[in-house]
Amino acid sequence: MLRSFTSYHPGLLTDLYHPDAAYVSWRTGRNGMTTFDLFARRAPFDGAYMLVAGIETALEFVREFHYDDEDLRFLSQIRDYDPRFLEELRAFRFSGEILAMPEGSIAFPHEPIMRVTAPFQEALLLEAGLLQAINLATLIATKSARITHAARGRRIAEFALRRAQDPYVVARASYIGGATSTSFLGAAFRFRLLATGSIPHALVQLFDSEEEAFLAVAESYNRYTLLLDTYDARRAIHTAVAVARRAQQELGHSLAAVRLDSGDFVEGSKYVRQVLDDAGLREVRILVSGDMDEFRIAELLDAGAPIDAFGVGTSLGAGAGSVEHAIEGGALGGVYKEVWYEEGGLGEPKIKVAGEKSTWPGRKEVYRIGAFERDWIGLENEPPPPGA
Amino acid sequence: MLRSFTSYHPGLLTDLYHPDAAYVSWRTGRNGMTTFDLFARRAPFDGAYMLVAGIETALEFVREFHYDDEDLRFLSQIRDYDPRFLEELRAFRFSGEILAMPEGSIAFPHEPIMRVTAPFQEALLLEAGLLQAINLATLIATKSARITHAARGRRIAEFALRRAQDPYVVARASYIGGATSTSFLGAAFRFRLLATGSIPHALVQLFDSEEEAFLAVAESYNRYTLLLDTYDARRAIHTAVAVARRAQQELGHSLAAVRLDSGDFVEGSKYVRQVLDDAGLREVRILVSGDMDEFRIAELLDAGAPIDAFGVGTSLGAGAGSVEHAIEGGALGGVYKEVWYEEGGLGEPKIKVAGEKSTWPGRKEVYRIGAFERDWIGLENEPPPPGA
Known part of the structure; x- marks a missing residue:
């Protein structure tokens, strides 16, 4: 390769x-x-x-x-x-x-x-080269447009690198279709796209406690995102709020967003929103990732989940269809x-x-x-x- | 790109x-x-x-x-x-x-x-780079192994370039999985794979008649494959036989295979086999292509279709699942x-x-x-x- x-x-x-x-x-x-x-x-x-x-x-x-x-x-x-x-x-x-x-x-x-x-x-x-370029990029851009439409104005972050069949094409075509950022640094560099990300579970696990991990992140960046579901998201949001307050007071560093990557996203996001709002952290956004596609996003929003942004990986990375909805994908x-x-x-x-x-x-x-x-x-x- | x-x-x-x-x-x-x-x-x-x-x-x-x-x-x-x-x-x-x-x-x-x-x-x-390399190639190699298994010893030609998300990886991983050749010249060059192919419909259409097109192909190569379904495969096989005889007698050029790319493959291949056998062309192989995957190949063989080789494109190119069989694909x-x-x-x-x-x-x-x-x-x- x-x-x-x-x-x-x-x-x-x-x-x-x-x-x-x-x-x-x-x-x-x-x-x-x-x-x-x-x-x-x-x-x-x-x-x-x-x-x-x-x-x-x-x-x-x-x-x-x-x-x-x-x-x-x-x-x-x-x-x-x-x-x-x-x-x-x-x-x-x-x-x-x-x-x-x-x-x-x-x-x-x-x-x-x-x-x-x-x-x-x-x-x-020229036939095969033209078809290869246009089939793939158009497939991904169309998928991205569908996902962006389903998100009704909320942001889509493309998180596809590890599952993307051609990560550069995926990042660029996802952007054309409406994704607002990519996690993939190579594509951000090459195409001058906005790069975004949070933290991996492995970083949380590196520390003896979640609080210690959150503090380390909050000290490292003046704007940061915390990942809530390494152990228990409902406990983690309270730790995140405590850390955010301390980092804000002591360092002026702001918690920009929290991320949920597993669990019941409807109940989870409602709970997290409530805790954030009660703590006066109304501007902190909730990002959700994990098996997202246009159908799942629409379902979550229909169910009233207070989600501000979606991280989308596999379904953008492969231009995937949906077996559940009997829709072919993977190729134009x-x-x-x-x-x-x-x-x-x-x-x-x-x-x-x-x-x-x-x-x-x-x-x-x-x-x-x-x-x-x-x-x-x-x-x-x-x-x-x-x-x- | x-x-x-x-x-x-x-x-x-x-x-x-x-x-x-x-x-x-x-x-x-x-x-x-x-x-x-x-x-x-x-x-x-x-x-x-x-x-x-x-x-x-x-x-x-x-x-x-x-x-x-x-x-x-x-x-x-x-x-x-x-x-x-x-x-x-x-x-x-x-x-x-x-x-x-x-x-x-x-x-x-x-x-x-x-x-x-x-x-x-x-x-x-290293996480994302390792996952991207192994997820994609392992997905395609596994798909190829499934398809090769379904073909029960018959040859699989990878024809995925125009639908392949990463054509080099697809050709190489398809080969690891059991495909015997690729249509993609770049991969054949780089990985020293066997390249195979037949002729496109556009070449047949370039000539005033199918016979003229078949003759031009038969004169150009000492071993050649003819595509039967540009107009009417049941008529084309008779033209192919006539051309093959003439090219054999006059030039010593052999018809290696005929290819069906659409229509009813079971009845079509039986008809074509019969015509070839009646003409003493028992060694001419029948290649079938068009929306092939492990399920379709098994069906055709179960129905007794006398097919010798399969050209497989999209399902290898995207590591596709099957909506019909409710099987996810596109990503490992x-x-x-x-x-x-x-x-x-x-x-x-x-x-x-x-x-x-x-x-x-x-x-x-x-x-x-x-x-x-x-x-x-x-x-x-x-x-x-x-x-x-």
Whole structure:
């Protein structure tokens, strides 16, 4: 895995059948201008929409795409390609045109998120890299948008690193979807995101008593968060209040938030809120973490839990569905389909007729009318709809 | 995303609360030798076992772990750490001991997959990076093992790139789990895996007829695979047979396999097998792809589908569960828990008592007795069990 950081071969970010198909195209001389649409037939999580992300990564990939000597040596070892084809790959740089929805926009099923127009071989060789970038980031951004919506204005902290399949993409796409911070320092550094966190159970256990641990934290930071559930949250909140008062008086250090990571969050947060309020600590926020997703957050808020912020890990890290709600997750089924082919000056729309897997032919434009009043997909040479 | 290839900051592959907790430990001088166990409380996919992977990546991460000037500047910007603490981080190199199960071994719930013994701050700062590496790779390797088992000796080709959340890890872990090849060239190059593939629908569509497309493929390679379902698989198999005969006679090129990517795989594969056999092409294999997982593969084989190999994408790429079978997926819930702490020459086992989240205290050894007759978890200073 670390090796992926020391060498990067964008030309090999492809499935074998792409250079194989490019080779057949090269041998037969069929390499006309082609348009591929990248779109999803269904929104993830049984939802209506996608929140587009990954465009920036996808375009960086296109800019970097090339074959170096090592790549070509590898290709010549695994396939008996004509050496002249490999020489053409060596000269390969993307020469086409890409249109895409902006990062962070809403897309609906069948709307082209990206449209690639280029000679067939170029357009084809990019397929897997474009899909990988956009499928993953859009999946996570959409999940984050759903979670943010469920939280009704409360903050979402992304806590996914240890379960995230690609932690950098997860942190960035979660932010695009509405998360306000990440626990992952590498992503905070790289993308200039807000980093937040509390303390781990292991730190509380490091001390002989919870009070000693809380005091050590309160002395270390002028604003700090305490974790309540290492032993017994209902006892811990009283210790936290005592420590907070002392740290405030002696050091001017403030308790910013307390965190519950297990137990009954509805009763627990109500109890904790009451204790904090009774102590005059109304500004101290309650953060809850542990198996959070959009359904769980909505349930907790519906039950009147006085929670101010949610830490969300696994469900963002994997773009998870919900077995309980019979909702698939983990992957966005974005596809990349040929819709136009042009050779010898003659262009023709391409269509695949296969039931619900059919494609819509031709080079398209998507128009958004009003504030999501409706979207209009037209051919590029058709006039825009009225009101667009 | 590409940026992740140009700069790598292992010291920031951590959640903010880890340096925060290390700081409290530093300020208070509590930094005794600690042992953390990395384990999972439950196997993924409601299964009994995990196939361990990610150890190599995890250990590379530990070897690389350090803080450079840029990292320290970033930390000083986001937190008011004492500068002397940051100087200690600059000198940080892992000085402890790590014991781990070998890559590719079977682990059961609660068995330590990895055991880290080091000063508290060192052991703690590694937590997220170790978990991220092992959780993901072990999840995918276990999924691959389940799929390989379901295929009863037939080959599994990993086709996950476009849906894989981390394609390099997916390809490598899928191989550890039993997949025999990957479609992803970058992983084939990096890990020296067998790359396989067929042709995309777009290549078939590039030509005026399916026959022309098949001929172009047959002429290009001395062993080739044809994709049957671009238009109508039952017609395509007859075209494929005609092309295969001609290419064999005229060029000595062999049809290795045909691929079905949609439709009724049971009836489709039976029909295709019959046509191939009638044409004397008994050695031509049938590959099936499209939404494959261990359940679907078992169903197809139970129904007598004469399939020789399966291409598996999404379910490997995301380590997916199954909504249909009410099985969670997408993440392995591996945890990293303190089980021992030693200060001033006095060591003590650490335990967390919290119902099913309780930890087992002490430094442990795992013994495997017989061929999975039983596993024995003992303390390191206990004698091994008889027969181990």
